[in-house]
Amino acid sequence: MSSYTKSFKVPFWAQILAGLVLGVLLGWLARSQDLSWLTTTLEKVGDTFIGLLKLAVAPLVFFAILVSITNLRKVNNAARLASRTLLWFMVTSLIAVSIGLVIGLLTNPGAGTGLTPKDGAKPDETGSWIDFLTGIVPTDVITPFTELNVLQIVFMAAVAGIAALQLGERAQPILNLSESVLELLQKALWWVIRLAPLGTVGLIGNAIATYGWDLIGKYATFTADIYIGCLIVLFGVYPALLATVAKANPIQFFKGAWPAIQLAFVSRSSVGTMPLTQKVTERLGVPKEYASFAVPFGATTKMDGCAAIYPAIAAIFVAQIFDIQLGVGDYLLIAFVSVVGSAATAGLTGATVMLTLTLSTLGLPMEGVGLLLAIDPILDMIRTATNVAGQALIPVLVSARENLLDREAYASADGSSLDEPRDAEREQVPAAA
Template identity: 80%
Template sequence: MSTSAETAESSQVPQTPKSSRIPRIPFWVQILTGLVLGVLLGWIAKSGDIGWLTSTLQHIGDLFIRLLKLAVAPLVFFAILVSITNLRQVNNAARLATRTLLWFMVTSLIAVAIGLAIGLLTNPGEGTGLTPKGGKLPDHAGSWIDFLTGVVPSDVITPFTELNVLQIVFMAAVAGIAALQLGEKAEPVLKVSRAALELLQKALWWVIRLAPIGTVGLIGHAIATYGWHLIGKYATFTVDIYVGCALVLFGVYPLLLSTVAKVNPLRFFKGAWPAIQLAFVSRSSVGTMPVTQKVTERLGVPREYASFAVPFGSTTKMDGCASVYPAIAAIFIAQIFDVPLGIADYVLIAFVSVIGSAATAGLTGATVMLTLTLSTLGLPLEGVGLLMAIDPILDMMRTATNVAGQSVIPVLVSAREKILDRDAYNAAKSSPIDEPDASEAEQRVTVPAAA
């Protein structure tokens, strides 16, 4: 009797249907596939001298970067404005902002010291076969006068049309501070600003999902255009940049996380990896900003603080582009042009890297920062022309380092100020960038059920 009853009872239990949904390919796998495919197509185009394939790869890459840049100007403006006003929801906001800036400067100083040490040890400009005749003046050169006077725009339209991110940051900061002073009177403007920021971020998510396709074009065109023979001429310099950035990314940051923040560095990389890999491909800190902010929040940084620190870092925190790169590049160019550098010059390089990093503005490339460094040292600006050919290959690693630092510092400051959610940090995982974490999804389901 009991057996038959159990059988009948078990037959009434509904069977969970097997999911017929196609397994989703992880984003990092999509990016890696794009990298491999891009290298393969670039090699085919280069070895077979296939012009139409090279052109197609270039158009694909250019279109992806153009789509990223399309939202940069308004995204930076509204992100900075909203982030400054969000600070009023955080205790000790001025203290947090000051600590953030100080750690930006400290890590930049460490990064530039690593760059100088590598450059002095390896002498990247010797034995390359390159000569000063191969250099040419850059289209735009940076100087301290331009940097200081260029912060303030002459009108409110030009910075957006010419994509002068530094001036956009200045206007957004002024607007944000003014909104804080006005209080409730500014709430209608802030409401529109928050809605505009969400709209821009949503549109940018769609572009970010195209990153694997953009990777094929960007990497493929780089290989097809420059080829391995050109990379060979810059072998020491290229290795120096990658090693220097790797030491900062996988050496300095984990050391700070483990000793200062007292957290597991492996958890950081697991949580922040979607932003780091996208930065490597897109070569744009600002374009990666929505992903950077999302992974930073997943790592336990309070949203109100993250919404300030990440946009601020995306336009000023550049350990790869503004510290490691100009230090090694200055030594490289000095050796090519046979210009001796002394201790005072190395101190100047460190000063420029720490103070002038905002000149990079979070966009692809670091030409402005490099010209600012060279002009300060009195080195020939024609040296920039020698580096432009190899720049896209270098910029990938530089930007990945930038973005990692933009996420590390908020974690470090939050831990020091005891506002880091350590449970969230330890539970962080590299989940898809356009879907909520499993824990978030569970809360959305279980809370109503409990009610």
């Protein structure tokens, strides 16, 4: 029976793709026939899926960061690996923001839109460097979890992890408990991830039913710029780095990482995708001890789509709408904010905080954010997919450079078999699934 079921199992990426196609069809049907009940159903299905993903975000981030920091003690040259990881985060972010600036300057995304400053509105929440720096440190240990302030959760987890390293053997009972809780959370979230095809139907269907193609008209150039910029990074920059730096086959990377990239596209959450991102990264031959550090770290700070390409093009767009001239110094500031401030996005859906941080640094009107909120869900899909691809890419690059990459595992990585248990004890899939 099991062999029969296995032979007819549909690959995870194909399930996501089928959900994407069905969602588009149902969304088009709901919009064209004005079926409000279908639109509401699609919205509820999508919101439920995202709600389930977010349910585990706060504890998942805390225990993932804590355990990942303490796991570094099992890796030779841990400090070197951590510094190389951060360096490559910054290098790829700089490349991504440069591409965004070039595209924005060549296409003038704010010209000819028909939008005016009156169409904008200040967002309820804005970001500034003071808010960013002071907001890292929580005032209590409960609020960051109840308000889902991922940056503060990361701070507390990092402090706890470093303290555990300092305590040594005395902290081992806490570490054992933390590892068990992390495995429990990852297992529960993995079951949610298995619902991704159904969630895809709701999320994509609701986006089509709610926005259709009418909204994209005014933002055609801007939308195209974001997608083109992300695609250049995703299928141009990343493969080039794999081929030149890691001496690895780029096609094999996408073959292994594709399920995580797909899930990121529909869920629009780097943190929600994190267990799957870590799984595909390990399947690509990255040592588990290093992957358990690099992926959670990347899921909260590595945002080439949301924190580099998007704010660069968006800043140019807003400046053109408000008829403000940007100079070379402004473009350098955009690059600086993108490289240094990407942690402000903290792996959550949307990049409004990062955009407001960029606009405030440049002195651009915050009303510009209101111009982009309506189109944001459509843009956030490709941005998050780019983010997650980068979060899987950097551990592969660093592992290859440090001669830690399992080349045989990399060559045999196959995302279509992701549902197959890798370890019967740790990866057992429920019979009902």
